[in-house]
């Protein structure tokens with residue numbers, strides 16, 4: 432391989448990295464889930480719901496309350512975080528003012544060992560019965576917040592959708608107007624890029640491998 436090939440490779444890499452950082456279209460499975468959900472509602476002649484970032488962040492805290500215990504999501508041992516946790520833990524973790532918390536009018540929650548795409552999570556995990564469809568089409572909802580998170584960056588994956596009847600511009604409002612982005616996990620409405628299937632240790636290993644390969648290539652070319 433000649434020097435020109437190396438330079439070409441290096442500039443291709445540079446171009447693709449800078450293209451990725453300039454892209455401001457959100458890639459976030461929680462936002463995708465809300466899009467699928469709203470498409471389904473509008474196809475059913477129900478209005479689309481406002482994607483409230485404060486509520487989305489709270490949905491992620493709601494997932495964290497399960498501490499990775501899939502068995503507590505459904506079935507005979509199903510548990511639910513106490514209502515008091517919304518004001519005591521979830522809102523402060525998100526920077527949401529407790530005084531702006533509004534009634535939760537419905538929730539959809541699911542847990543799976545495998546990561547699936549948001550559309551599949553919607554149809555196969557969250558909407559598993561006519562009861563879930565009733566929750567989805569409830570006329571009292573005005574807004575929605577969704578979240579997905581793995582546990583310790585891996586399986587199992589939790590999906591959560593919370594609905595609320597609050598006024599869209601005065602409920603789940605963050606101090607200073609900006610909801611705290613918490614990781615791990617992704618939530619909807621904040622216009623941030625996020626990977627639901629993410630595994631930081633694996634992706635940094637990938638980068639290390641990639642960089643090493645490039646450096647080795649550089650040496651092989653006598654650079």
Ligand SMILES: *[C@@H]1O[C@H](CO)[C@@H](O)[C@H](O)[C@H]1NC(C)=O
Nearest residue numbers: 452453454455456457458622
């Ligand atoms: C991306 O950013 C540009 C410039 O800030 C803006 O004009 C454009 O509407 C944005 N696109 C999206 C999808 O947000």
Ligand SMILES: *[C@@H]1O[C@H](CO)[C@@H](O)[C@H](O)[C@H]1NC(C)=O
Nearest residue numbers: 470471474475553554555558
């Ligand atoms: C909404 O989603 C459910 C679950 O995937 C599906 O059964 C139903 O047909 C969808 N409704 C519309 C109107 O697309």
Ligand SMILES: *[C@@H]1O[C@H](CO)[C@@H](O)[C@H](O)[C@H]1NC(C)=O
Nearest residue numbers: 536565568569570571572596
């Ligand atoms: C909507 O809210 C009202 C008042 O809280 C309640 O009585 C009613 O049952 C709710 N409707 C649905 C479809 O859940």
Ligand SMILES: *[C@@H]1O[C@H](CO)[C@@H](O)[C@H](O)[C@H]1NC(C)=O
Nearest residue numbers: 597598599600601602604608
């Ligand atoms: C909130 O929405 C109401 C009605 O849509 C509007 O009158 C009001 O000005 C809005 N408030 C803010 C702070 O945007």
